[in-house]
Amino acid sequence: MNELYLQAEEFINKTYKELNKEELIPKRLKEIEHEIETSNHYNHTFEELEHGAKMAWRNANKCIGRLFWNTLSIKDAREIREDDHVFEALESHVRYATNKGKIRPTMTIFAPRRKGHTPVRIINHQIIRYAGYNFNNEIIGDPDSIPFTKLCQSLGWQGEGSHFDLLPLVIQLNDGELVWRSLQEKDVLQVDISHPELPDMNDLGLKWYAVPIISDMLLEIGGIRYPAAPFNGWYMGTEIGARNFADESRYNCLLAVAETMELDTSKASTLWKDRALVELNRAVLYSFQKVGVSIVDHHTAAEQFKKFEKNEQVANRELTGTWSWLIPPVSPAVTHIFHKEYNDQFVSPNFHYQNRIYN
Ligand code: HEM
């Protein structure tokens, strides 16, 4: 029996049951069987694509934000074939998702792989991200972006060399040459980081972009693979405050924050790193909330995840999760997640990592 048909059959059965359209299953499976026989591929209806993408989010084991899986907005970009139109769809995604700060979880889905070809690939890790440079061992910007920034420079892009240069969009059509285009600054909402009580925190000159849009993962639905399906939610504050700003291999700000707080950094046992971390995370949440940009703290996110667990139980679906990713990097043991185990089984539809064409 055809492997693709078996995956399609499992997806159609599950999806049409969830959508209360079981009576349509036999006819739909016949159509798909015929399409696969003649072309070793089948096309999803928009409804199948939309629900499949929502199921993929629901099955994303590393995601703490899954309570809202059924609210995902889908943009169907499967017919787009020209680079200008790909760039326009991505800029439209940024504007729609940003929504002046009231972020809308959104996914734009480009054409699937067929006959070993990839119609559209987005090379960026995220649609919006800051450049990183290593000027003779003086690191500027986001170290995580150094390889991709080098690729952009090799394509002719030039940054200003600041800590917060917006990287360009880089795409590849039909496994061909790379094409790049800068985002319009006016479309990119960014938040300056200040602290509710510590005024010197502003002097660190920290800011971050509002909308995280992952663009390098592959979406698989019923055996069909979508290598370009950028998706966004909103941030959990710790991602910015405890990782992007705090990791030594990222912006490495903890000592600077401790110094503005005049903490004793002479020995670890003063817990100066922990005190700086909490205030930096408070500053991130405060700054986003002050300008009306959606963000969630890690305690609220954990409570929402607990509600998700309950909903899945009521819906008679096995909950799957990756414990080590679901626990937040700040105060993990004050969340319920830390104190239970999760079945880390892979369930389709889902997301997959894919090869990076640069390094
Ligand atoms: C709505 C707000 C959302 C929040 C607060 C949220 C939060 C998170 C966090 C904190 C992580 C871990 C990231 C890391 O540690 O680097 C994560 C991972 C993930 N999320 Fe969500 N998420 C949200 C929405 C979404 C949406 C809309 C999708 C897809 C439709 C999604 C799919 C994923 C996937 C696939 C991962 C794992 C990424 C990887 O393996 O690298 N999330 N999420």
Ligand SMILES: N/C(=N/c1cccc(CO[C@@H]2CCNC2)c1)c1cccs1
């Ligand atoms: N808040 C988020 N956080 C992330 C979700 C998925 C991935 C990432 C970044 O993952 C990188 C690779 C492993 N850690 C950093 C961050 C979202 C991004 C897109 C939708 S929600």
